[in-house]
Amino acid sequence: MNTKLLSLNEATRTVNSGSNKVTLLDKINLQVNEGEFISLMGPSGSGKSTLLNCIGMLDEFTGGGYTFLGEPVHSMKEKNRSKLYKEYIGFVFQAYHLIDELNVWENIETPLLYKNIKSSERKALVADMLDRFNIVGKKDLFPQQLSGGQQQLVGIARALIGKPKLILADEPTGNLNSTQSTEIMELFSQLNKEGVTIIQATHSEQNAVYGSRIINLLDGKIVEE
Amino acid sequence: MIKNYFKIAWRSLVKNKVYSFINLSGLTIGMTCFILIAFYIQFESSFDKHIKDSDRIYRIVQQQKGNDYKGTDYFALAPLPLTTAIKQDFPEVESITNLDIWDTLIVNDNVSFSERGLFTTMSFFDVFNTPILEGDGKEALRESNTILLTESLAKKIFGEAPSIGKTVIHNKELLTVSGIVADPPKNQHFTYSFITSLKKNSPYDNDLTDWVSNNYYGYLKLGEGQDYEVLEKKISSYEDITKPAYKANGFQFYPKFSLQPLEDIHLYSQMNMEIETNGDIKYIYFFALLAIIILVLASVNYMNLATSRSAHRTKEVGVFKTLGARKQNLVFQYLSESIILTLFSFVVAFLLVVLLLPEFNKLLGKNILFNFFANGWLLVGMLFIAVLVGCLSGLYPAVFLSKINPVAALKGVSFKNHNSKSLLRNTLVVGQFIAAITLITGSIIISQQLEFIQEKKLGFNKEHIMHVSYFNEEIYNKEGVIRDALLNHPNINKVSISNQLPINVTSQGPIDVWEDNIDKQQLYVYRTYVDYEFLDLFEMNIVEGRGFSKEIASDSTDAYMLNEAALKKLGWKTAVGKKFDRGTVIGVVEDFHLQTFNLSIEPLYIRMRRERWNKNNGQIILKVKNLNKIENTIAFIEKTIKSVAPLDIVEVEFMDDTYLKLYEEEERLSKAFNLFSLLALFIAGMGLFGLVSFQVFQRTKEIGVRKVLGSTVFDIVKLVSKEFLKLILVAFIVATPMAYVLMSKWLQDYIYRIEIEWWVFACAGFIAVSIALITVILQVFKAATANPINALKTE
Known part of the structure; x- marks a missing residue:
């Protein structure tokens, strides 16, 4: 199980703040194989979220190379990138970011809509997911009616529904209490065992150890692995 | 997928009830006004067009230069010998008729009915082609002891019993009912409830040869393809007869005859002796302008509110994007949402129109009927406008939102460096308040003039x-x-x-x-x-x-x-x-x-x-x-x-x-003005509401920081209000001279009129400022009294 999922070659991200050029990520070199569980650590502002967003194609590197499943992301058109992204990547957020207007079922279903999957198939997939996460009873509730842990569960279910190869989680337990955190982390390691690659950004040493690999960032540079 | 768009749109609406209500009610009111006014305009411009060959029918009228009577020297009358002569001299005239109309009593079985009679000749039916429902038509006018009743008068007098052959008394004369004609439609420039011979008019026999007597209206129908202006020139030759005839009678003027197209009479003719009070194209323009202003105000407002609302939805966009939504998915989502809303507004407006039409008729003293087929094009047009407004107001947020970076969107930062947009928004609000202030000023001045009419000493006492x-x-x-x-x-x-x-x-x-x-x-x-x-x-x-x-x-x-x-x-x-x-x-x-x-x-x-x-x-x-x-x-x-x-x-x-x-028109105008200024104010207030809520949202953080630093609620209200008051001030400066010029022009129609006083403008300005302040304060107060910690926790 040593297939290369993605690799970063001197990947850099800069932004212009007024007349100053600020480097958020500085020449990052990183290889991620399928089935890995990576924890990104580092203080606030060290570039964890930026790295996740760039890997997740929500943001772009401004320099260097980014290869995903052998395809050069840095030189891709938006359309193809979007296709790649829809197919292989799932996101989990600290603030869950569920759609308030949609209930649990519909929230989980949404990514499938953008993949143009038929209605009958969607139903089956969502039902499976609800079953698996033991939230069948909550399928008609709206996000506001759920606890934080439950919301994050829905968030993860939603990230998983498209059967992604890679899950990117930005402080997934940041808004949760310790019991809920443990549950979520257990779930991640379960998923990882099932073959999903996971990269999480976290402040917590406790959560970081769930990963098979810990990478420390400081001022946009990898300082320790 | 589409179902999903609608689902989100619907739930978002329900969730933001206040916003949805305000936004939808504004658009609905705007559309309702527009449709109602369009109905009115359609009604007013439909006069006499139902008459067969109405484009070939003309009324013979005259100008008596120097004979000023009630402000004009045009008369809607023609002497009898003129019509006889035209018929003989000009073969291009297909038919020609004379008529007169007055209110009189019809008696049956000792019961009197006050009715409007049409007194005319046989050729009336050649010119006007009035449908005959029963019995004789034209032939009935051969004799002078017969009468034709309209359907409704027959019913009124005789009920369901057959009326042909029965008799009624008019002017002590027994007349036999020999036919039933259709009721003239409400959009005809003269109405009547019975038709009988013109010969009953006592001076008729004398008038037949008297070129100086002007007691009748003359109408003619031209043959196909004939130019009425050519005939008009030929008719001027009769001046050779009228000039000496008028002189012989001691008049120092003589008539110049001309032809007036039938279709123009209702809106363009304000002569002496008009059969009935006609409409006025001036009011049509005025109302058309008003309708457009209100619709534009409401649409712009809707767009303004919708776009400012979209500022609250950037997070949602971010989420959709991370879930794999592409630009077109989002554009479609926001467009469909906006179109659903405007269509919903349209349906409600449509129902309101049906409901309000009787009241509207009362207000304008009209009798407009709702006829789906006749008004069909209008509704289709309206539907088109609804969709267009939906598209336009959906397009900006759709395109704008779909373009923003999802990372930024999720953080909730966006909508910065959009000065050009806020300039546009400010311009729109200024425009709305210009309209509102102008309308308020107009309202006050019209009411003042009306009061002046009622209060001014007439030179006699009309009390009791x-x-x-x-x-x-x-x-x-x-x-x-x-x-x-x-x-x-x-x-x-x-x-x-x-x-x-x-x-x-x-x-x-x-x-x-x-x-x-x-x-x-x-x-x-x-x-x-x-x-x-x-x-x-x-x-x-x-x-x-x-x-x-x-x-x-x-x-x-x-x-x-x-x-x-x-x-x-x-x-x-x-x-x-x-x-x-x-x-x-x-x-x-x-x-x-x-x-x-x-x-x-x-x-x-x-x-x-x-x-x-x-x-x-x-x-x-x-x-x-x-x-x-x-x-x-x-x-x-x-x-x-x-x-x-x-x-x-x-x-x-x-x-x-x-x-x-006597001042019914003014009274109506005043009522309509009041109503529409109120609506314009309401809509402008809502536009401001949208703008303020947008601004307050943008400045949540700033407000939080200021409060932490010790600023009071009053300071914050003052801070935000100041900017909007500036907009109102600009609107006031533009609106005042405009209102002054417009209203001076209106007042010019009155020889006896009020002076426009400065306080009227002050008052209009004060009302506008009050409305603006209330709107601003309501919104800002909420933000200013909120716990600053929440405001600062936007991350």
């Missing part, structure tokens, strides 16, 4: 006066009996039986005999015929000489009274004892308003009515002591008059009401 119009010689013959009987009632103080009320004197003619008129000048003088009590009852002031007296026998035959305006025109310092027309002046009455305020006070003479030939109609005028239990007095008046003239229809009216009826 009632009157009954009569159409019956009986009253004239038994005048004394009626007066004595009426005066028996303790509440009736004075009774006068005279020709007409002093508020709308219509009769006018040339006078060329008076003392010192050596060079035979001609003077046009209005005239009214009264009894001994008239001047006293109206408390008119006699400034020289005396009023009519029973003691002096010659007063009833050759005494004249003049008004001050007549003296001025005649160049007389004093008048008593001077020869005038066929008698002598005995007194001068102080000027009073004998017509509406659009017309100046013209020369007038007053004579006793005894010797007048017009016995068939007039006014019984009563002055009562007080208005308590006036119903009893009214019942008494009705009973008393009925006992003398059982066939008369007695309708007791208050002079105040009759007076106000």
Whole structure:
């Protein structure tokens, strides 16, 4: 199980703040194989979220190379990138970011809509997911009616529904209490065992150890692995 | 997928109830107004177009240069010999007819009906093609003892029983019903409920050859492909006949005939002797402008609110994007949401129109019917506008939102560096307030002028006066009996039986005999015929000489009274004892308003009515002591008059009401103005609401920081309000001169009018500022009193 999922070659991200050029990520070199569980650590502002967003194609590197499943992301058109992204990547957020207007079922279903999957198939997939996460009873509730842990569960279910190869989680337990955190982390390691690659950004040493690999960032540079 | 869009759209609406309500109600009100006004305009411009070949029908009218009567020298009348001559001389004229219309009594079985009669010739049916439902049409007019009833009058008189062959009495003559015609539609420039022969008019036989007598309306239908302007030029040749004829009759002017297209009459014709009061293209333009302004205001507002709302939705966009939504998915989502909303508005507006049409008709004094098929194009157009507004207002947020970076969107930062957009928004708000302030100013000024009309001293007292119009010689013959009987009632103080009320004197003619008129000048003088009590009852002031007296026998035959305006025109310092027309002046009455305020006070003479030939109609005028239990007095008046003239229809009216009826148009305009200014204000207020809520949202953090730093709620309200007050100020500066110019122009129509005062503008400005402040304060207060910690926790 040593297939290369993605690799970063001197990947850099800069932004212009007024007349100053600020480097958020500085020449990052990183290889991620399928089935890995990576924890990104580092203080606030060290570039964890930026790295996740760039890997997740929500943001772009401004320099260097980014290869995903052998395809050069840095030189891709938006359309193809979007296709790649829809197919292989799932996101989990600290603030869950569920759609308030949609209930649990519909929230989980949404990514499938953008993949143009038929209605009958969607139903089956969502039902499976609800079953698996033991939230069948909550399928008609709206996000506001759920606890934080439950919301994050829905968030993860939603990230998983498209059967992604890679899950990117930005402080997934940041808004949760310790019991809920443990549950979520257990779930991640379960998923990882099932073959999903996971990269999480976290402040917590406790959560970081769930990963098979810990990478420390400081001022946009990898300082320790 | 589409279902999902709708689902999100719907739930988002329900969730933000206040916003949705405000936004939708604004758009709905705008669309409702627009549709209603469009119906009105459609109705007004549909006049006479239902008549077959209406584009080939013309009315013969004339201009008598120098004969100014009620402000114009155009007359809608044509002499009878002219129509005869045209028919003979010009083969391109297919048919030509004369007609006259007046209100009269139709009696059946001792029951009277006050009805409007059309008196005409057989060729009426050739020109107008009026549908005949039963019996004879054209043929019925061959004889003069037959009558055609409209469907509704037949029903009114005879119920469901067949009416053909039955008889009714008109003017003491027995007429046989020989046909039933369709009711003329409400959008015809003249209406009637029966048709009978024009020959019944007593001077008809004389008029047939008299080029100087103008008692009838003339209409002709041109053959296909003929140019009416060519015919108009040919008709001018008749001046060879009219010029000497008028001169022989002592007139110093003569008529110039012209043709007026039938379809133009209702909106473009304001001549003397119009059959009915016509509409006015001026009002059509005014209302069209208003409709467009309101629709634009509402649409712009909707867009403004929708786009400002989208600022709250960036997070949602971020989530959708991370879930794999592409740009077109998002554009489609927001567009469909916006279109659903506008379509919903349209449906509600449509229902409101159906519901409000009767009220709207009352407001405008019209009779517009809702006809889905006739108004179909309008509704389709409206639907198109709804979708367009939906697209436009959805497009900006759709495109804008779909473009933003998802990472930024999730953080909730965006909408910065959008100064160009806020300039546009500010411009829109300024525009709305310009409209609102102009309308408020207009409202106030129109109301002021109306009040002025009601309050201004007319030169006589119209308080506590009632009157009954009569159409019956009986009253004239038994005048004394009626007066004595009426005066028996303790509440009736004075009774006068005279020709007409002093508020709308219509009769006018040339006078060329008076003392010192050596060079035979001609003077046009209005005239009214009264009894001994008239001047006293109206408390008119006699400034020289005396009023009519029973003691002096010659007063009833050759005494004249003049008004001050007549003296001025005649160049007389004093008048008593001077020869005038066929008698002598005995007194001068102080000027009073004998017509509406659009017309100046013209020369007038007053004579006793005894010797007048017009016995068939007039006014019984009563002055009562007080208005308590006036119903009893009214019942008494009705009973008393009925006992003398059982066939008369007695309708007791208050002079105040009759007076106000002269200003019905103004009254309506005022009401419409008030209504629309209110709506415009409401819509402008909402536009501001949207803008403020957007601004406050943008400045949540700033407000939080300021509060942490110790600023008070008042400071924050002041901070935000200041910016909006600046916008209102700009609107005020633009709107004031605009309103001044527009309203001065409107006031110009009145010879007697108010001055526009500065406080009117101040007042309009104050109202606008108040509305703006309330809107701003409501929104800002919420943000300013919120816990600053929440505001700072936007991360």
